[in-house]
Amino acid sequence: MKDYYTILGVPHNASQDDIKKAFHKLAHQYHPDKSGGSEEKFKEVNEAYQVLSDEKKRTHYDRYGSGSVGGGSGVEWDFSNSGQGFEGFDIGDIFGDMFGFGGSPAGSHANRQTPRGRDIAMDIELPFKEAAFGAQRAVLLRKTGACTSCKGNGREPGTKTKPCVSCNGSGSVHETHRSFFGTFTKLRACSVCRAMGEVPLEPCRACRGEGVLQVSEEISITIPPGLQDGEMIKLVGKGEATAGGYAGDLYVKVHVLGDKRFNRSGYDITTPLDVTVTEALLGAAKQLEILDGSIHVQVPPSTQSGSLLRIRGKGIPRPRGGRGDLLIHIVVKPPHKLSKKAKQLLEELQKEGI
Ligand SMILES: [Zn+2]
Ligand SMILES: [Zn+2]
Known part of the structure; x- marks a missing residue:
């Protein structure tokens, strides 16, 4: 049987404050995104904390032991889910600040966020009949798009790169943060090389090395039959591009025009x-x-x-x-x-x- 007090290193009569402090210290120490971290230990610490921080569960545990807490299934824990660690507890809240993985779309072990381009919203009008049977529309969209000349890497085609001076070629830089829980080192994507670790010797002429530029893209929109007025179509990845990241999405709101006969x-x-x-x-x-x-x-x-x-x-x-x-x-x-x-x-x- 697991001894939650031993796991957190606190005495049986520890106050909620002591338990919380012990948890934060250990969670920080074992966090899987840290070097020397351990997912196993981290889960264990969290499980212990979830029980001991809840007076009702703690009393139950003191009396009957760990096998009886939480309906026998233990604590659900899923690292693939960004933010939501377990019931009623948002890891993003506590660790997002420290480790910078709060809202990462890739979730999991990424300790830096992959940038994502902005979403674009647009409206189109459709005559009643076309909305009924579905339609095809082509729209010309002016937006930030990936540079086709350098394919987004910012380097003039056919030229070489050199290591990034700012991050010594590692792609990330250490940032030291002081907080209530102590001093933390956070790994942040290098903004100079956009985490690539290298910079172009010759920046792409088309995008001036930005990797993105203003483009006019013709986008074909398939409107399925039977859409109601005000319904939205989402086109994944058709929003604005961003250097070294995912493109946003395009949201098309369909306005169905009235027809006096129908x-x-x-x-x-x-x-x-x-x-x-x-x-x-x-x-x-x-x-x-x-x-x-x-x-x-x-x-x-x-x-x-x-x-x-x-x-x-x-x-x-x-x-x-x-x-x-x-x-x-x-x-x-x-x-x-x-x-x-x-x-x-x-x-x-x-x-x-x-
Ligand atoms: Zn370019
Ligand atoms: Zn760099």
Whole structure:
């Protein structure tokens, strides 16, 4: 059975303050990103701390031992996850400052952050029909892009490099920090050579050695069918480039333009169909423009104004196949003026109770 007090090197009656201090000291000593660190020891120290720093768990542990704490599964610990160490405890908070791996996208053992270019957000407008069936758009984007001449390394093609003087060719520099827990040495990426350890003898002429430059890039955007107004498409790596790092992402917000003939509700669409009084009474065969082409609609006799005819599978395409329905909204339009004859005929009808 593990003795958490021994692991942290504190007596059984240690105060929370003592436990915390002991933990910080040992966590620092064993941190896997440090030379002489040990992931094994670090986990052990953390496990001990998680139990002893929690009065409830500590009492339980004092009484029953370590096997009974935390439902028997012990402490979950995952280094591949940047920041979130274990339940309720953010390593990034404490160690991010000291070791500089707080928000590293690569996570894990990287003790310097890989830079990431900025994300770009843009808007595009789409007509109703194109949004329904999907579309292809090409946009010209002015942004910071990787230099194609030097492929981002900042060196004039065909020329040599020399070791970076700033970091002695190691790519990283030591920075000393003083903090509450003592003095720490932090390894930081060399900004002069961008962690490459070498600098070009002749900087790239196209980008003046920056590795990046302003470019106009044509980007093809595939808009899937059925997108709703305001939905976002993410294009990974199509944002701005940064020297020696990842490009950001491009976010495209799609604005679907309205169409006065079609009203969308989920994947169903409603469209109006005007019929005359006699068509509504006697029934009629009508031709109706829909999203894709036109269809033949049989209006049944004695159709009420406002009634809906449902045509299955003629609505908006669904992401997983199939389509919503088309709802035809019948609008009975009485004539604005009646001819003398029409009036006479209607008066005849009126006598029939119609
Ligand atoms: Zn270049
Ligand atoms: Zn350097």
